[in-house]
Amino acid sequence: MYGAFPTDPYSHTPKDQGAKQPGMTGLVKEEILTRQAELGIAIEQGCLVWELQLLDPHELLTAPALFSYLDVQGEVQHIQLQPGSLAYSICQTPVVLRAAAALGITVHYADGTQRQLDGNVLDEANSRHIFLRDGAVHHLTVAFR
Numbered sequence: 001m002y003g004a005f006p007t008d009p010y011s012h013t014p015k016d017q018g019a020k021q022p023g024m025t026g027l028v029k030e031e032i033l034t035r036q037a038e039l040g041i042a043i044e045q046g047c048l049v050w051e052l053q054l055l056d057p058h059e060l061l062t063a064p065a066l067f068s069y070l071d072v073q074g075e076v077q078h079i080q081l082q083p084g085s086l087a088y089s090i091c092q093t094p095v096v097l098r099a100a101a102a103l104g105i106t107v108h109y110a111d112g113t114q115r116q117l118d119g120n121v122l123d124e125a126n127s128r129h130i131f132l133r134d135g136a137v138h139h140l141t142v143a144f145r
Contacts, residue, residue, distance in 0.1 A: 039088060039097070040144075048090065048122040048130065050105075052097070052144045060084050060099060069094055072133040079139060093130045093137055100143035108138045120144070 036042075040052035060083075067079045067087040077094075081087055085098035105117040107126050117123065122130075122140065129136040 041090065043127075044121075046124045046127060048127045050097075050120045050142050050144065052120075055097070055144070057099070060086055060097075067094065067096075072135045091130050091133050093133075094139040096139065096141045098141060098143055099145070101145065102143065103145060104143045106141040106143075108141065110135055110138045 038054045038056070040050040040055055042049045042051060061081055062083055064083065065081045067081050069077055069079075069087075069089050070092060071077045072092045079087060079094055079096065081096065082098070085096055087094055087096045089095065103118070103120050105120070105122055107115045107117065107122070109115070115126075120142070126137055130140075
């Protein structure tokens with residue numbers, strides 16, 4: 001079951017009037033939530049958490065690729081991806097997932113420094129930087145098994 005099936009393609013349309021505001025149908029909302037689960041994204045007590053049991057390993061790159069994205073200043077940026085990885089963004093902050101022997105998160109800061117965290121939970125301070133889109137965190141590399 002996919003939720004409600006609207007009779008009008010806009011979910012915020014009053015019954016007796018024309019389209020007022022485009023919205024997402026229940027199916028689209030479910031697809032977004034499903035994809036977040038597949039990519040392992042969760043927020044627990046203000047911290048980003050990755051649980052990657054649903055990630056299909058066939059989605060990982062088999063050859064190098066360039067990931068292009070808009071940063072928090074609206075500028076186009078690029079990250080070179082290696083085989084065995086994939087990338088997406090959270091609040092305009094790139095997240096590179098890569099297969100590895102051990103769980104861990106590398107926080108790549110805008111000033112060029114890095115911090116390695118064990119496990120699959122990004123601490124509250126760095127999660128807050130991402131949620132606020134303040135540009136302090138340039139990108140994350142999340143290693144998973």
